[in-house]
Amino acid sequence: MLKKLVTTIFIVGAACYMIKVKAEIPGLVPESNWDLGGYVKYMATGLVPDHSDNALDHLIHQRFNYEYRFTPSFRFNAGMRNRVLMGDSVSLPYYSQVTEWDAGYFDLSRNIVDNDKVIVNSQFDRLYLDWQGEEWRSRVGRYRINWAMNTIWNPNDLYNAYSIYDFDYEEKSGTDAISISRKLGFASSLDVVYSPSKDSNLQRYSARYLFNLQGWDVQTLLGRSGVDNVIGAGFAGDIKGAGIRGELTWFDPWLKDYQPQTYQQPQAYKQTLVSSVEADYSFGGQRNWLARASVLYISEPQQTFDAATYLTLPLTARTLSFTRYTGYADVSFDLSPLSQFTASASYYQDGSYFVGLSNRYSLAEDWQLLTVVQRFDGSAESLFGKTPSTLLFANIKWSF
Known part of the structure; x- marks a missing residue:
């Protein structure tokens, strides 16, 4: 239910974004209380092992980053990545399970299409509410x-360790947690953090x-x-x-x-x-x-x-x-x-x-x-x- 709700928010947000862009009048547009951005990437990967067959893989990687500001101190953020994986590695044992695996308390990753030729995966790696005052700050949800x-x-990175060889995931993974900070x-x-499992x-x-x-x-x-x-x-x-x-x-x-x-x-x-x-x-x-x-x-x-x-x-x-x-x-x-x-x-x-x-x-x-x-x-x-x-x-x- 949580994922369906957030997906609906994204669809509504995207529709509002298109309406806003279409209706903009230069010099007369008020400052928006929300933002929607992201990217689309295509990557070809060639694996050339010394003692076995070569492999060729393809990845289409699309991302949405959405922020809604209820007030100057209270906001909602969500980040969603969608990946289409094709090629020789897709049929390897456990490849599908590793692609879909979600380390968080909430399972926000799904393989929408999953077969020996193509895997389509959708995942929320950011999904949180943030409140910030003059001295206190609190955040709850999935974030880095x-x-x-x-x-x-x-x-010291007890929550989001990563491989130095993974250059394609610049945002890096998030953690399901509650945090409170005091200046x-x-x-x-x-800073105090609790991350359930x-x-x-x-x-x-x-x-x-x-x-x-x-x-x-x-x-x-x-x-x-x-x-x-x-x-x-x-x-x-x-x-x-x-x-x-x-x-x-x-x-x-x-x-x-x-x-x-x-x-x-x-x-x-x-x-x-x-x-x-x-x-x-x-x-x-x-x-x-x-x-x-x-x-x-x-x-x-x-x-x-x-x-x-x-x-x-x-x-x-x-x-x-x-x-x-x-x-x-x-x-x-x-x-x-x-x-x-x-x-x-x-x-x-x-x-x-x-x-x-x-x-x-x-x-x-x-x-x-x-x-x-x-x-x-x-x-x-x-x-x-x-x-x-x-x-x-x-x-x-x-x-x-």
Whole structure:
């Protein structure tokens, strides 16, 4: 019923939007109390594994972002993505289930069409009410909880961890939660979040204290994240023009053995420290050179059985990597005012490595072309080295 209600809201909103656009008179249009935007993307993906057959997939990805402002301090937001997936991967085992899977308390994802040739999926990843006063703020529904200080690996991100290799989902997933925030002064606040789960073992709740110390943003947090009690901290600042950031979180499992209700293998959980430090520096100049580097440490990494599982299934702040030490670096610069090039690489302690190249090109005001090459490889016994492969992507996007 919830999804039908929100779908009706979207249809009515879209109709009102078209009526409004048609009726606009330049210079006489009052400020609207709602907005509707989004994009449409097409992406072709070529998978070229070293030791098996090549594969070609196609994705049409359409998104709506809707906001309605009841008052200046009270608003409603919804974000809906619709995907059409076609190609060789659609018929793989569990592909359909992974596409439809929704990690939230409410299941807001549906495969409308599901067969060996095409999957059409519709999902709400944003659906919330937000109220903001001078000192207090509250939000309820599905939204993104961003407690990260880092830009690459985020041990403090207890709610919305993501893969650094997933470039096509720029909004990133949301969480079903209730949050209350209180401003305490300059760059200082206290945030409390509760995120329920259908599986009571996986409910999450936590508190964060954010403050500024001599120009550095600092945060501390504690709570429960699924099977773990957690305590963590993070910082972000500047040293001689270089951005320096860091996060660490201690995971102490109150439930040592747990069978997840997903397609992951059962795990034995241990006390684990996850920490990451990163730095970036902008060289500026005509080409706008920017370099980043980061190191991730996990004291007790969880076992990963194959590369496909690690790269496909959702991550948590506990499972950002499968080795104790992991390194990452990238460099980007402008080839022209309309074209940006990025080269990136990561290296894992077991000998696995990743190399990526990408180029963003602005075709027109609302059109963008993205081309990406990704290579996963490594030593013979490493996770990526057991199934080395190259992925090729071409993505064209129209925003409205």
